[in-house]
């Protein structure tokens with residue numbers, strides 16, 4: 001479990017925080033899950049609702065993603 005966590009942290013540290021939801025969504029869409037997996041995901045999502053935000057803050061460094069470019073365009 002720890003190995004899984006550090007592996008995913010490694011990946012998710014490299015993508016924009018705004019994109020994490022989409023990435024997680026497509027991972028789930030693209031893979032076959034067991035009923036246990038889905039049960040666990042539902043529990044996690046239910047927990048996350050308590051801490052959900054309107055919009056996730058982008059904490060990327062300059063050049064890591066396109067978010068900064070979009071801000072300049074506004």
Ligand SMILES: [Zn+2]
Nearest residue numbers: 016058060067
């Ligand atoms: Zn970003």
